[in-house]
Each structure stands twice: as C-alpha cells, then as structure tokens.
Amino acid sequence: MPQTFTVRPAGQADGSFLGDMVVEAANWSQGGVRPRHEVLTHPDHSRYVSGWMRSSDAGFVALDAHGEPVGAAWYRMFPRTDPGFAYVGTGVPELIIGVRPIWRAHGVGRALLQSLCDHARAQGFARLSLSVERGNFAVSLYRSEGFAVTQPGHGRDTMVKRLR
Numbered sequence: 001m002p003q004t005f006t007v008r009p010a011g012q013a014d015g016s017f018l019g020d021m022v023v024e025a026a027n028w029s030q031g032g033v034r035p036r037h038e039v040l041t042h043p044d045h046s047r048y049v050s051g052w053m054r055s056s057d058a059g060f061v062a063l064d065a066h067g068e069p070v071g072a073a074w075y076r077m078f079p080r081t082d083p084g085f086a087y088v089g090t091g092v093p094e095l096i097i098g099v100r101p102i103w104r105a106h107g108v109g110r111a112l113l114q115s116l117c118d119h120a121r122a123q124g125f126a127r128l129s130l131s132v133e134r135g136n137f138a139v140s141l142y143r144s145e146g147f148a149v150t151q152p153g154h155g156r157d158t159m160v161k162r163l164r
C-alpha cells in the first residue's frame with residue numbers, strides 16, 4: 001500500500017513521464033485502454049507535452065519513497081489560433097494532471113494541484129483552466145480546490161480557478 005510521497009518542480013527530463021500522465025488522463029474511464037502511441041500521436045493530446053519543456057511551461061512531479069514519479073500536474077499556454085480543450089483566453093494556462101493508478105486516492109492529486117496553483121499565482125497568473133470529461137470524479141476534486149465550471153461543452157466541461 002503506497003504511503004509517503006514528495007513533490008518537486010518538474011524539469012526538462014520529465015517529458016516522458018508527463019507523456020505517461022497524458023495517457024492516464026486520456027484513459028481515465030474504466031474502459032479507457034487507448035495505447036500510449038495512439039494517444040501521444042493525436043494532436044488533441046500530444047499538444048500538452050510536445051516540446052516539453054518550453055519557457056512558459058511549469059509543473060510538479062510527485063515521487064514515491066524510491067524517487068520514482070507517481071503523478072504530475074503541469075500547465076501550458078496555448079494561443080487563440082491553436083487552443084487546447086480548456087482554452088478560455090489569452091494568458092490563461094491550461095492545466096493537465098495524472099496520477100499512476102496504484103497511487104490514486106492517496107492525496108497525490110490534491111497536493112500536485114495545490115503546488116501548481118500556488119506556483120501559477122506566484123508567477124502572476126490570474127486564472128488557470130482545465131477541461132474534464134463529464135462523469136470523471138476529478139470534478140469534485142477540482143471544485144473543492146476552487147475550480148468552477150465556466151463553459152459546459154459536449155461531454156466535457158471547462159473549469160477555471162481564479163488565483164487572485
């Protein structure tokens with residue numbers, strides 16, 4: 001049973017692990033078994049990690065007691081001409097989060113979210129956005145961390161947290 005974890009800022013070398021977490025996020029539902037290469041070659045998903053780490057990217061990685069990564073949350077900025085699922089406006093980064101299955105429901109996701117929101121606030125951002133498919137319990141986590149639905153979509157909602 002996993003117990004203790006630590007959180008550190010994400011670095012350039014974390015790109016591959018962040019790719020794993022994009023796959024987890026894409027496969028969040030029980031029936032989700034899209035292979036890694038299929039997820040990461042689709043622009044809807046690859047856009048969140050391709051070319052990691054850009055100067056405007058930021059994120060956090062959770063590590064188990066052996067220093068192995070078990071989860072990550074990060075944000076990335078997209079232009080109006082090439083928006084992500086959660087685009088709400090210029091200058092609002094989009095958040096992505098994933099935790100390895102065995103580590104879920106142990107507080108890792110909440111700790112990563114809090115670290116990332118604190119960092120975004122310190123960087124001067126006024127808002128963070130995310131996109132979540134309807135039915136994903138992650139919505140209740142996001143709500144409890146101050147995110148609110150701003151744009152109901154087809155099968156997925158955009159949520160925004162005000163940071164100041």
Ligand SMILES: CC(C)(COP(=O)(O)OP(=O)(O)OC[C@H]1O[C@@H](n2cnc3c(N)ncnc32)[C@H](O)[C@@H]1OP(=O)(O)O)[C@@H](O)C(=O)NCCC(=O)NCCS
Nearest residue numbers: 024025028098099104105106107108109110132137138141
């Ligand atoms: C969503 C996710 C990132 C949350 O991370 P996590 O480490 O499991 O979350 P936490 O343990 O911090 O739990 C946060 C809250 O969610 C609730 N929760 C956790 N697992 C749950 C589950 N299986 N069902 C319902 N609620 C759950 C907990 O009650 C917890 O609230 P609490 O602190 O009041 O107990 C993680 O479960 C995950 O990677 N899921 C698959 C990928 C995904 O859906 N990504 C998000 C796409 S938008």
